[in-house]
Amino acid sequence: MGPKVVEIKRNSGAAMDKPLPRKQRNLIVLAACIVLPILVAAAFWQLVPRGLRVPALELRIATVEQDLFRNDLVTRASAAPLHSVMLDAFQSGRVEEVLANDGAHVSKGDLLFRLSNPQLRLELVAREADRAQQISNLSMLRVAIESGETEHQRRLLDLNFALAQARKQHARLAPLAKEGVVSIASLEESGDRVARETQALDDETRRFEVEARIKRDGAKQMERAIERLDAGLKVVNESIEGLAVRAPIAGRLTDFHLQIGEIVKPDQHIGRIDQPGAVKLVAQVDEFFLDSVSSGREGVARVNGHDYTVSVSRVFPQVDKGRFTMELLFKGEAPKGMSPGQSTETRLTLGESSPGLILPNDSFINDTGGAWVFVVSADQKSAVRRPIRLGRRNNRQVEIVAGLTAGERVIVSSYAGFGRVERLQIAP
Numbered sequence: 001m002g003p004k005v006v007e008i009k010r011n012s013g014a015a016m017d018k019p020l021p022r023k024q025r026n027l028i029v030l031a032a033c034i035v036l037p038i039l040v041a042a043a044f045w046q047l048v049p050r051g052l053r054v055p056a057l058e059l060r061i062a063t064v065e066q067d068l069f070r071n072d073l074v075t076r077a078s079a080a081p082l083h084s085v086m087l088d089a090f091q092s093g094r095v096e097e098v099l100a101n102d103g104a105h106v107s108k109g110d111l112l113f114r115l116s117n118p119q120l121r122l123e124l125v126a127r128e129a130d131r132a133q134q135i136s137n138l139s140m141l142r143v144a145i146e147s148g149e150t151e152h153q154r155r156l157l158d159l160n161f162a163l164a165q166a167r168k169q170h171a172r173l174a175p176l177a178k179e180g181v182v183s184i185a186s187l188e189e190s191g192d193r194v195a196r197e198t199q200a201l202d203d204e205t206r207r208f209e210v211e212a213r214i215k216r217d218g219a220k221q222m223e224r225a226i227e228r229l230d231a232g233l234k235v236v237n238e239s240i241e242g243l244a245v246r247a248p249i250a251g252r253l254t255d256f257h258l259q260i261g262e263i264v265k266p267d268q269h270i271g272r273i274d275q276p277g278a279v280k281l282v283a284q285v286d287e288f289f290l291d292s293v294s295s296g297r298e299g300v301a302r303v304n305g306h307d308y309t310v311s312v313s314r315v316f317p318q319v320d321k322g323r324f325t326m327e328l329l330f331k332g333e334a335p336k337g338m339s340p341g342q343s344t345e346t347r348l349t350l351g352e353s354s355p356g357l358i359l360p361n362d363s364f365i366n367d368t369g370g371a372w373v374f375v376v377s378a379d380q381k382s383a384v385r386r387p388i389r390l391g392r393r394n395n396r397q398v399e400i401v402a403g404l405t406a407g408e409r410v411i412v413s414s415y416a417g418f419g420r421v422e423r424l425q426i427a428p
Contacts, residue, residue, distance in 0.1 A: 051382060051423030059426065060362060060413035061376055066406045067358040067397075071351035073293065074395040077283035077301065077328060079342045081274035085249050087256070089268040090242040093117035095260050102256040106247040106273065113258055115243040124236045131229040138222040145215045152208040159204055163197035170194050251275045254340075279338050281310060281328040283346060287319045288393060292350045293326055299348035301328070303335040310346060350394075357400035361393060362412035370398065374424055376409040383411055383424040 093115030100112045170190040177187040247253075256271035264270070281301060285293065298311045310328040317324060328346060364373060370390035374383040388403030404410065411424075418424065 051425040052418060052421045053425045053427050054418075055427050056380075058413070059411050061409050062360050062362070062412045064400060064404045064406055064408045064410060065358050066355065068353050069356045069358055069392060069397055069399050070353045070394060071349070071392055072394055073285065073289055073299075073348040073350055075283045075285055075346055075348075076343050077281035077346045079279045079338050079340050079344070080282045081251075081340050082278035082280045082329075083249075083275040085251075085273045085275075087112070087245070087270040087272055089264045089266055089270055090245075091115065091117060091120065091239050092263070092265050093120075093243055095258050095262045095264060098258050098260055100247075100253055100256065102253060102271070104253050105276070106250065106253050108247055108250045110247045112245050112247055112253070112256075114245070115264060117240075117243060120236060120240050120243070124233070124240060127229060127233045127236055131226060131233060134222060134226045134229060138219060138226065141215060141219050141222060145212070145219065148208070148211060148215065152204070152212075155204055156201070159197065159201040163194070163201055166190070166193040166197045245270075247273060249273055249275060274340060278334070279330075279340065280313070281330075281344070281346060283326055283328065284323045285326055287322050287324055289350075290315075290317060290319070290324055293348065297348055297350070298331070299328070299346055301330070301344050301346045303338060303344045306335070308333065308335055312348070351392075356391070357404060357406060358397050359400060359404075359410060360412055361396055361398050363414035364410075364412050365390075365393075365398065367415040373404070374411040374415070374418075375404070376411065376426070380409075381426055383426060385422045 094117075095113060096116045097114040098112075099114075100106055100110065106112070170187070170193070173182055173187045173190045176182045177184055251273040254272050254274055255269075258264070258270060293312060293315055295312050295315060298309060300307045301310045302308075309331045311331055312326055313329045314327040315324070316326065370388070370393075372385055372387045375386045376383045386403060389401045391399035391401040393399065
């Protein structure tokens with residue numbers, strides 16, 4: 001017998017492993033794709049510092065201090081002429097002659113420049129012709145009035161003579177009619193003649209009064225027309241005289257740059273004349289102090305190493321780019337030799353000084369409006385945003401009313417690059 005062959009059957013594993021449905025496999029893969037990045041991010045978040053990373057060299061940090069708050073306003077002010085006269089064009093025209101230079105000192109009445117305007121010359125000729133015509137018409141009317149009065153007097157004489165003759169004739173006929181020498185009809189005709197002459201005299205008187213009143217009214221209207229023409233002629237003459245512009249006051253001519261041949265328009269700014277000697281101070285102030293600054297408030301201006309008393313003379317409440325303008329005058333002795341444009345430091349006292357929690361008035365105020373700050377941690381490695389409330393403010397200090405305590409350190413430099421982050425990581 002040959003050898004016995006034994007057949008060995010291998011287990012394929014088909015009975016042990018069962019294939020999973022495709023839908024269940026897809027859900028498992030999707031869950032793994034979602035959970036795995038979250039776990040990685042959480043682990044990374046625990047390993048890296050939290051908050052926006054900012055170099056320490058870019059930050060200014062100040063300590064909240066219990067100090068004396070000085071309720072004053074320090075600002076830079078520029079000197080300006082106390083009295084100036086603006087030179088604006090009164091008439092349009094072409095520059096024919098320039099007799100002064102910018103920066104020159106002029107006396108009152110000095111001729112500065114001369115314009116030419118042919119249209120004004122033509123208007124002057126036309127107005128003079130109208131005036132002459134009106135005067136001629138008025139003269140003719142007055143002659144007519146005189147002639148009318150003369151004619152009226154002559155007619156009155158004739159009518160009065162005729163009436164007197166009629167009355168005499170009637171008086172002679174009246175007794176004769178009673179005696180029967182003349183007829184009653186002749187007496188009646190005589191009476192009618194008297195009545196007619198009387199009526200003619202009355203009519204002439206009334207007609208002359210009406211005619212004379214009309215002529216007198218016409219003459220008055222012509223006189224008023226001539227007055228209006230004279231006024232207009234005066235304006236034209238003044239306009240022509242205004243083509244030769246003279247200095248209204250003595251002083252220094254400033255911002256004057258006319259050229260021969262240049263066309264000047266009405267109300268065009270030509271320059272100004274600054275009266276020498278007296279000056280005032282003009283300062284631009286943050287709008288925060290608008291309610292605190294008022295006319296009459298006093299302060300000190302330091303000029304050439306000396307202090308001079310000043311007071312606010314005018315406050316212009318119009319705010320432009322977050323600032324308003326105020327003017328100050330020197331009280332008592334004023335600095336000598338101070339030129340327009342020269343700047344100086346002024347300090348106005350707004351109230352009494354008092355103790356409080358103080359921070360420097362720095363750039364963070366502009367970015368937050370004083371509503372919040374970044375408070376630095378004790379280890380100086382991070383800073384957290386915290387709401388605060390401010391009180392008084394001057395150019396160098398702000399008063400902390402709530403949100404901070406003495407000794408805490410605060411970032412006072414600009415927050416412009418921080419966005420809306422709540423936490424900063426301060427890098428060494």
